[in-house]
Structures are given as structure tokens and as C-alpha cells.
Amino acid sequence: MDNIEKRLICPICLDYCKQAVECYKCINLFCKNCADSLTDKKCALCRESTEFHISNFARRAINELPVQCDYCSTSSTIGNLEAHLEKCKKKTITCQICDLKLTKSGFLDHISSNHLDKALHKAEIFNHILANKSIKTTESLNGALNGIHSIDTKINSKNKKKARLGETGKYYCGEQLDDFCSCCDGFCGTQSGCNCSGCMDLDIRFRLLPKGWLVNRDGFAARKSLQNGIIYCGRKNMIGVPGCDGYCGPNCGPNCSACQKLDEQVKRRYSKLV
Numbered sequence: 001m002d003n004i005e006k007r008l009i010c011p012i013c014l015d016y017c018k019q020a021v022e023c024y025k026c027i028n029l030f031c032k033n034c035a036d037s038l039t040d041k042k043c044a045l046c047r048e049s050t051e052f053h054i055s056n057f058a059r060r061a062i063n064e065l066p067v068q069c070d071y072c073s074t075s076s077t078i079g080n081l082e083a084h085l086e087k088c089k090k091k092t093i094t095c096q097i098c099d100l101k102l103t104k105s106g107f108l109d110h111i112s113s114n115h116l117d118k119a120l121h122k123a124e125i126f127n128h129i130l131a132n133k134s135i136k137t138t139e140s141l142n143g144a145l146n147g148i149h150s151i152d153t154k155i156n157s158k159n160k161k162k163a164r165l166g167e168t169g170k171y172y173c174g175e176q177l178d179d180f181c182s183c184c185d186g187f188c189g190t191q192s193g194c195n196c197s198g199c200m201d202l203d204i205r206f207r208l209l210p211k212g213w214l215v216n217r218d219g220f221a222a223r224k225s226l227q228n229g230i231i232y233c234g235r236k237n238m239i240g241v242p243g244c245d246g247y248c249g250p251n252c253g254p255n256c257s258a259c260q261k262l263d264e265q266v267k268r269r270y271s272k273l274v
Contacts, residue, residue: 008062010034012044016065016078020058025050029058117237154206158198166191168219171202178269183217183261193217194261197269204273212274214266216258224266224274225251231259231266 010017012034019032026046034044035052043050063079071090085091092101097115111119156163156173163173172189177196180186188196194217195203203215213223214231222233232249237256239246248256255263266274 004061005065008058008065012037016062017058020055020062021052022055022058023048023050023052029055117235154202156196156198157201158196161198163188163199163202164190168192168217170195170215170217170219171199171206173199181265194265197273200270201273214262214270214274216256216262218256218258220258222259222262225249227251230255231262233259 008016008020008029010029010031013031015031017029017031020029021032021035022029023043023046025048026043028043028045030044030052032052038044041049063077065078067076067078067081068074069076069081069084069088069090071085071088071092074084074088076084089105090103092103093107094101095107095110095115097118100110102110154163154171155161156171156175159173159175161173161175163171166172166189168191170189170192172191172195174190175188175196177184177186177188177194181194184193188194188199200214203209204213207215207221209215209221213221216222216231216233218233220233220235222231224231228251230249230252232251232255234250235248235256236246238244238248238254241254244254248254248259262270
């Protein structure tokens with residue numbers, strides 16, 4: 001590395017300057033983010049109170065420096081590397097469900113073979129988020145993408161308590177349930193499980209579900225069959241169950257454990273919602 005290249009190294013992070021800026025007093029270069037992180041507004045090298053301004057020359061020089069892709073060893077430049085990585089077939093992606101690292105070409109096969117139900121569930125929730133007119137800000141949408149449990153807060157119309165989305169995509173207020181529940185601790189949530197009637201009402205309205213639909217404790221929309229009155233969610237989560245084609249309903253046959261629990265609760269807890 002020659003002396004010119006050394007001048008392009010940020011003295012704080014010791015990497016090539018990203019969005020290079022220079023100190024007005026000593027003319028040394030820094031990353032914009034590194035310079036912004038100096039809380040006392042003093043240069044990290046000359047220690048003078050100063051301002052930093054954009055160095056277009058340094059930015060051009062850094063963007064033209066040669067670099068190799070870490071995944072496929074293709075020769076590129078720092079300025080073009082990001083565009084190359086978007087198309088690089090050997091770039092690895094980390095599965096957010098099981099943390100396995102794999103290439104783009106194998107990612108869809110991995111998801112469809114190992115996590116299809118979870119992927120479809122998240123897609124269903126995200127579609128409801130897009131349809132919900134109450135989400136107006138980019139921050140809310142980013143929250144939806146990064147963690148379903150943090151995307152929104154609503155007021156439970158029954159007890160006037162704040163309810164948040166849990167890990168299942170259902171609303172939970174943390175208060176006592178309307179009645180005794182044999183499958184949980186008797187409280188609404190707070191991240192999974194059964195919820196109270198007020199939070200179930202939020203689930204229905206948030207997902208824009210038609211009359212007669214509910215959301216089971218796993219977070220999937222379900223409705224009562226017109227043929228036999230049993231609640232089904234239609235998921236393929238019952239493979240190996242006798243007398244079943246692997247699906248929960250959708251019109252007849254056995255239902256999954258989450259819908260069985262909903263069958264028990266619909267009369268005593270959710271009767272006014274269906």
C-alpha cells in the first residue's frame with residue numbers, strides 16, 4: 001500500500017473511507033459516519049474543534065480502487081462492488097429461521113423444503129400489514145420486516161389496554177383472559193398462545209377478515225366449515241394423522257390442535273365475534 005492509499009484510510013475504523021469527508025483544519029480524511037460519531041466535535045487526529053466537509057476527490061479515488069469479491073473472486077472496484085454483490089451467484093445468504101448460510105441459488109429450495117409453512121405464515125401477516133390503512137409511516141413498515149412483534153400497537157376495545165403483536169402475529173394485551181383456559185396460564189399472551197376477545201377482535205379487524213373468521217393460537221386465519229361446523233385453518237400440518245390428507249380441513253375431516261382449541265373457545269369466549 002503506497003502513501004496515497006494510506007491517506008485514504010480512516011484513522012478511526014482503519015478501513016477505506018466510506019463517503020469520505022475531511023477535517024477543515026488538518027485535511028485528514030475520515031468516514032462520514034466516523035466523523036459524525038465524534039461527540040465533542042474535535043478532530044480525532046489534530047484534536048482541534050472543527051467542521052468536516054465532503055472530499056469529492058477522495059471519494060472518486062476510493063471508488064476506483066481495485067477489489068475482489070469475497071465470494072467469487074471477481075475483480076471489481078470499490079465503487080462497483082455493491083452492484084456486483086446484488087447479482088453475485090456465489091454470495092451467501094443467512095436463513096433467518098435456522099441460521100444456515102447458503103447461496104442465492106439454493107436459498108429458495110431450502111425455504112420450500114424446510115420452512116414453507118413459516119414462510120407462508122410471515123407472508124400472510126405481511127400482506128395484512130400492507131392492506132392495513134393504519135400503517136402510514138416507513139418506520140412502521142420497516143418494523144414489520146425486521147420483527148413482527150414490534151410493528152404496531154393498538155388499543156383493546158374491551159379493556160382499553162394497549163395490545164401489541166406477538167411472535168405469532170396475534171395481538172396480546174397481557175391481561176387476564178375472559179374465562180379459564182386449559183392450555184395456557186390464563187393471561188392474554190404476551191408473545192404467543194391464546195388471546196382475549198378484545199384482542200381477537202383486533203386480530204380480525206387488523207387482517208381485514210370477513211365475518212365468521214378468527215385467528216387460531218398459532219396465528220393462522222381459520223373459519224367454521226359450512227359442512228360440519230368445525231373450525232379449520234387449511235394448513236398442511238397434519239401429515240400422518242389417520243383419516244386425514246395432511247391438511248386441516250378445509251371443509252371436513254379432523255382439524256389441527258390450534259383449531260381444536262379454537263373450537264372449544266368460540267362459544268364461551270368469541271361468540272360475539274362470529
